[in-house]
Amino acid sequence: MHHEATLIATIAIAFVLAFGFGYVADRLRLPPLVGYLVAGILIGPYTPGFVADAGLSSQLAEVGVILLMFGVGLHFSTSDLLAVKGIAIPGAIGQIVLATLLGIGLCSLWGWSVGTGLVIGLSLSVASTVVLLKALEERNMVDSPNGRVAVGWLIVEDLAMVLALVLLPAFAEMLGGKPIQGHVPSDMPIALELVVTLSKVAAFAAIAILIGPKVVPWMLARVARTGSRELFTLSVLAVALGIAYGSAHIFGVSFALGAFFAGVVLSESSFSHKAAADSLPLQDAFSVLFFVSVGMLFDPTILYRSPGAVLSVLALIIFGKSLIAFAIIMLLRYPIGTGLVVSASLAQIGEFSFILIALGISAGLVPNEGRDLVVGGALFSIMLNPLVFHAVGLLQKRVARPAGTAFYGQRHYEALGRQLAIIKARQDERSKAHDLKLNSLLELFPMLQLVERQDQESLLLMFRPKSASPGDRVIRAGDRADGMYFISSGAVEVHVADRVFRLEAGAYFGEMALLTGERRTADVIAVDFCQFLVLDRRDFNQFMARHPGVRAAVASIAEERQAMNLAPPQSDRHDAPVESSDVRT
Structure with a gap:
């Protein structure tokens, strides 16, 4: 295989196998993502036959994560994040701390150090936003109050993991590891470095929220006036990828988090629906590569080398994290339904887990077997997540109360529902006013109705x-x-x-x-x-x-x-x- 064809071969074979096994999984009444994971295992380095380029696959998967998080941001807003902060911030932080302690305890049973347990515990504590969004989209729950809480919860987790990625290299030697290759030790005290990191994240959020809504929509308006579809699509991708890349290199936040805020910036403008529609095909295509790349990381031999350890990790992910999240939500006096949905959302791990475990290996804190256990836990938890959501749906029906009767956490849930309903009404009113203006224009000047529907949006801008x-x-x-x-x-x-x-x-x-x-x-x-x-x-x-x-x-x-x-x-x-x-x- 010529070097020049490596990228093409990786994409082509990944898509072909993902399509084939995804279709088979659908015919077997399984989620298509199970087929995508199997396709990844088959082209990974641990199975015979063609081996895809793991580096290229992971980067392509990262593009999928960026586009997917950008799409989430387009349907979110700053108001949405503020509305769920009362449950998302304490809930996510508490769940990360307790799940990490469980991970440390599990590793101590295997005879591993506290440093190893800390890294593995953090890796198991954070859920995959990609998997969550796929699950919510399939059930039309992204815009529901429970869906908003779950997404806000994972955004807080992502922010916490940004800090963990900054602090882990600084504490590596203290935890019994070695200096990480490529990491330049800082002369600043740890406390000062933490303050600097928090300040950079806050500066990024401030720029994104205060300046972004003025600059990005203005730029897209200029592009939309050209009437060029391909140029508008290119501008949307430039905003998503450009902000994601710039935020990672300038402010130290993750690609995914940067892309999410890029979407939030654009969500307040009249271009959000068009931007979402234009980026959706690429989101779907590259998110498939994410699941394929997860499958490529899995070493099947771990199943007979350490079956008990794999089951223990899987139990911590599916039951341990879920029960912790459910207990926290009950303590915060929110309904059982919210607790069940968030618990199901957290019953899997993904992209941040792989980054953390790779960093732990570089620091000499985690053995290769630890990586295999985390990847195995990710693979099987992602496969089982649809079943977890199905079980949660059955439980919600069992605990549902007759209409008109009070339920636990009703006051908090109704208050959250009212906040989100007000936000949604404002967004709908803005969208309705835009549509009304366009329809009035077309009624007043019937000649303009000859313009194709997808291009009529640009009329108001021109x-x-x-x-x-x-x-x-x-x-x-x-x-x-x-x-x-x-x-x-x-x-x-x-x-x-x-x-x-x-x-x-x-x-x-x-x-x-x-x-x-x-x-x-x-x-x-x-x-x-x-x-x-x-x-x-x-x-x-x-x-x-x-x-x-x-x-x-x-x-x-x-x-x-x-x-x-x-x-x-x-x-x-x-x-x-x-x-x-x-x-x-």
């Missing part, structure tokens, strides 16, 4: 609003054409040769000079308070080039106008209100 008072001269004969005018309200008079025509809301003028390249041949004067939507010369040319149907309609009307203007004047038409097709400007 138009420049302009107003005029009675007596204002909007267009002067002999001037160069600056744009095409659509009358949204008011009325104007068009003075051409010895004729005067009146145009009202729903009419347009100024297109003839743009089509012919000639100077204006008429004066247009406002006779009422007018509001115009102006399509500037450059936007007009781009818009007409991309929408030949509209151009043909405009050209046809322009020909009619030209013929009418050349016709002998008729006295009975003087000062008579006419349609927009009766005038040449």
Whole structure:
């Protein structure tokens, strides 16, 4: 295999096998991700046959995580995060601490050191956001209060793991390990280094929340005005990957967390739905590579070398973490249903676990068998997670109370539900207002309905609003054409040769000079308070080039106008209100 073809071979074989085994898994009534994991095992280094490039696979999987977290951010908002902070922050921190202690205790039974137990415990304490999102999406729970709590919980876990990745190299030797290769020891005290790290994360969050919503939507608006679909899609990917990469290298946060905040930045704008739709196919494709890459890390020999240890790790992930999370949620006085959903969400591990365990091996704290146990726990917990959610669904039905009766944690749950409902109503109102504005534009100017539906969003961005008072001269004969005018309200008079025509809301003028390249041949004067939507010369040319149907309609009307203007004047038409097709400007 030529070196140049390694990337192509890795992607092609991973997709082909993932498709094949994913389809078989679906026919067997199993989640397709089980097939993706099996495909990864088959192309991994521990099974015979083709071996994919593990480095490339992990990087491609990271792209999938970035895009998926970006998509989550698009459906989240800063308000959503603040709404669930009362349960997500104490819950996630408490669960990480207790699950890590369980991991230390388990490792002590195997005769491993406290340092080893700390790394493995942290690796087992953090769940995979990718797996959680797939599970919530399949059950239409991403926008539910319980789904919001679960996602917010994992965001807090991700933030905690960022700190763990910073502190582990600094404490490696103290825990009985060795200096990590490539890690430059800092002269700062540990406390100061921690403060610096927290300050960098806070600075990133502040920039993302305060400055991002002003800069990113403005940039995407400029791109959307071009009418180019591929350029808009490219801009969305540039925002997601660019912010993720920049945040990791400048502020030290993870790629996934940076991508999530990039989505949150964009969620407040009118482009969030279009950005989500454009990035969705890539999210799906690259998230498959994430599961394939997990399968590639698994060494099947661990199943007969240490079956008891694998089962112990799996029990800690599925039962230990879930029970801890459930107990914390009950202590915080939230409903049993919320506790069950969050518990099921945490009953698996993923991407951060692999990063932590790799760092532990580099520090000499974790033996290779520890890595195999963590990867094995990840593989089987991901496979079993759909069954855990199914069991939780059955439990929710068993504990459900008749309608109208009070339930445990009702006050907290209803308060959270009201907060999230207010946030959702604001988002829906903004989206509804945007749709109403677009529909009103299409109703007022039926010609624009010839534009394809997916491109109609860019119409509102391409138009420049302009107003005029009675007596204002909007267009002067002999001037160069600056744009095409659509009358949204008011009325104007068009003075051409010895004729005067009146145009009202729903009419347009100024297109003839743009089509012919000639100077204006008429004066247009406002006779009422007018509001115009102006399509500037450059936007007009781009818009007409991309929408030949509209151009043909405009050209046809322009020909009619030209013929009418050349016709002998008729006295009975003087000062008579006419349609927009009766005038040449």
